[in-house]
Amino acid sequence: MSTAVDTGGASDLTLRKEAVTASADNAPTAPEPAVGATRKEPPPEKPSDTRRRSWVVASFWIIVLFLGLPIWWHTTSIYRANLPLDRMLEWSDGKACRPVFPLRISLDPGSLQDQEAENLLRLTQHALDDLNDFPAHHLRLQLAQKEAKQGSDVALTIRLTPGESVHTATSSLHPHLPILDVSYPPNSIPTPMSSSSGLATYIAAQLRSNFAEEQNIINYLLESSTAHQEQRSKSVSQDVAQTLSKRVTRSLKYARTYHLTFSLFTNGPSPSSWDIESAIDQYMRPVLDMLAPIHNFTLDTQVQLYAAPGVQSQVLSKEDLSAFINAAEWPLSPSIGGAPTVNFVVYIGNQTIGTEAAETSQSWLIPQWGSVYLLAPPSSVHVASDTLKQPILTFTSHLLSLLGTPQSGSLPLRLSTLTRVRSADLLLRASSSLGSLARLSLALKSISIPSSVADGVAKSMHHLELACASLGNPESLEHAQIAEAEAERAFFEKSMVGQLYFPDEHKIAVYLPLLGPVGVPLVMGLLNELKAWRNRRRQKAKAA
Template identity: 50%
Template sequence: MTTKNEDLGSSPQTTSDPDNTATTIMSSKTSAQRVPPPEKPEATRARFKVIAAFWAVIILLGLPIWWKTTSIYRAHLPFQEMVDWADGKSCRPVFPLEIQIAAPSMPDPEAQLLLRTTQHTLDDLNEFSAHHLRLKLTEDGDNTGYIKEETHEKADTALTVRLVPQDNLPTPRSELSPETTQLDVFYSPNQSPVPSSSNSPLSTFIAGELQRLFSEEKATIAHILSNGHTQLSENISRRLRRSLKYADTYHLAFSLFTPGPAPSSWAVQEAIEDYLSPLLQAFAPISNFTVDTQVQLYATFSPTAPLPEFVESQSAWTLKQEDLSAFVNAAEWPLSPSIGSGPTINFLLYVPDPSQSPMVVKENTATSWIIPQWGGVFLLNPPLPTENPSNPPHLSKDSLRPAFMTFSHQLLTLLGTPTTPTSLPFRLQTLIRIRAATLLLSASSTMGSLARLTESLPSIPIPATVAASVSTTLSHLSATCTHLREGRFSAALDNARVAETEAERSFFEKSMVGQVYFPDEHKVAVYLPLLGPIGVPLVVGLLKEVKRIVKGLKGR
């Protein structure tokens, strides 16, 4: 009890002394603001070493690894040279065509005079300097059209003109061989040039015939080079729009479609071997071909396609020309758009149902048409028996002949072959020169596009493979231009083909295309969440340590 009373008594004494209370509060604040003991030098040095070690690892190891693993390799490209090719400054394509004149029955002085007068007439008629004809006499009366030289770097012979004397011929006449590149010119001896005359009926005739034979080629090349001074430009444009882009290999797909169960087989291999293989072999210097065939039964028209209409005046079922584009039922007919790397050319043989036979195009009663840059269609109307009309179960090689002859002509059109003259070898030689010019300009344009792309986007990589492809492209472009200038067009096409392939490979390099769609903003969005939590403590610690060192230096 005594203790309790003492406690109760002491309480009033404590609360009643205000000076005592103030002293107690001041003592508490002083102890709270008491300065901690000074840091030992060993701890300071240890903290400095830890921070220095972290930054040393970052600077000496982390940054080099980051730079090495994230840096973009950009191989050196000759940008100016690439742009010069695209702008046409590095090469001006020219086409000097060598024409061989074989005149075995004409004396040499007379033949030389004929050559000079004809060449002079040709030069006067030519309005397109990039394409010109050079006349040359064959040696030793050789009518093959090739000069007997030791060198292998001779110009290609575009045409051989063989002069054949013929008595009692009022005017000269010519005949172009359908199977070779030889033009036979028949003339009367009195039509030959004489030294006192600057011209002759024979030289004028030969010059006019040569101009006529090469007029379409000259117009096509002028159109490709964008000179556009020819009257045939509209026809050339229409033909080029229908043809496919050049490829090293084309895939030919021959398909037999019928709405019923017959015919269920066809002698397609024999037809290809007899009617198409010679043409494909003739195209070997230009392109290669692979062939596939198929048969599709119960092939119906598209539900949205207009159905054939029976026209009594024509006694046939007709398709309107405006509806031909919807004839192919692409949704249900198994027509592959491409097989492998090259483009596919489709040739469709359609045998209509007996109830809708014969079937023709209404406006011109034609049974075939071309689908631009796709292929061709042929309507085969086989003869039907009077009783119980039905299609034959098998189509023989002879019955397929009209279709495959038409397919041959369609193939020539789709490949961009000139329509004149009638000689196929002559037209193929023309196509070689046209393709060489097209590929030269295409590869040059691709080089310019690649140069502008890599310069405008410095963040995309340029692999060493791209630099190698560009070097190969420029080398073959230069060789192409040289071969064209010297009249070696087959060699020019071979080099232009390589240049185009390498140019396309370099432009569509996968690693370059992927970086185009990965801008710098994406990189910032990736780095910030990773470096923020790590970088802030390191930077703050470094700043404090620098501040301590500066303060210590000032305190000395």
């Protein structure tokens, strides 16, 4: 049996392989890149595309510069009202006003002839000018008009009367009027040809003595104010300065109205009532009426039973006084209507205050607060007005001390001195506040100054000028009070004080996260456009 071999299929496969190989050999091959050839650049940018890109970048910057920045500046700018800074600093430095009190002293010659009275007036004025070493006090003598009554602008009236003594003159202050009664020897009247007089020297010395405390107080105020130190005559002594410092620390800040609260506190069921209204009308009302030109007063009373003091010992030492008032259990009345409150407490108990001299006292004054009086328990459940006489008189004396009233002289003279002292104090305080506000405005340029501050400054300076022009008169105190209140209100303006604690570092921390993402693309786009413009300029220069 023979085997047949199919050679036709193998030859067909061979033919197909040769055809594929031939076709692959005949296909075109990609050229190999030449060694060192550069990368092909993109086609050149059309001029229209370049201009379009430049306008896009420019439009963004135009919007930012001419629309965004003005809106941002308008909405975030700080309003600063115009302040008369130079004038404010002049008030603070004491250049706008020199506190001078021209006090008018009226001389009532009595039975003296006109020529004799004029000679005595002239010699007394010369003696006063020789003794006066205080430039802020000008005592000016004038003859009293017999037909006219004593004017309100007269600080003191000297009433001359012939005396029984033939050697010395005597003087005494009237207890209820600003009058100095001088009794002179009949042979002490100077003649027209006299160049000096013992009576004139005596009257000048008495005047200087009566106004010595006022001069010390005003001198102390001027000494405390560095801007007016050239107006003080000489430094007050250390003892006088310490006394005046304690008095200033003890007294209340000036206010036109004070609220007086009279409280009765007892440690038991008796007494349960007191005749306080009648006691006030009898023993304190006359002094309150005399204080009416300077202060107004509102009053209220209260009674609290079973009030336990903070100290239980019967004899209180000076260290026990600060803990005696039990503020947690004693409902003392707060300030009413914004007026400062002066507290007067009568405590019914067996306590007394021991002193270093082994004596006891019944009351003590609390600086800038009020007074406390320890009263022995009465025999009845009602405290009569007679029993309250000594406490009310003590409270009246303490009230005058809390108001800063001078301690020497008659009460009318002390009150007129209080008016002038308060005027000087308020004028200096207002001037200092204006100076502080001016320096604050110059130091902090970013602080806002609302229009209310400018209005307050203008009003304060207006009343300061009026107060300075009327120093020595009662209306000066009213102008000085308004000036001080307006200056304080302008300096402590709420919207302005809040920015004192917002430094520039806080502003950078707020703006940087907002401006960074917006500013970087704008700046980089502008830099790229400037770079492309510079390259185009170079190419044009080479082509030329």
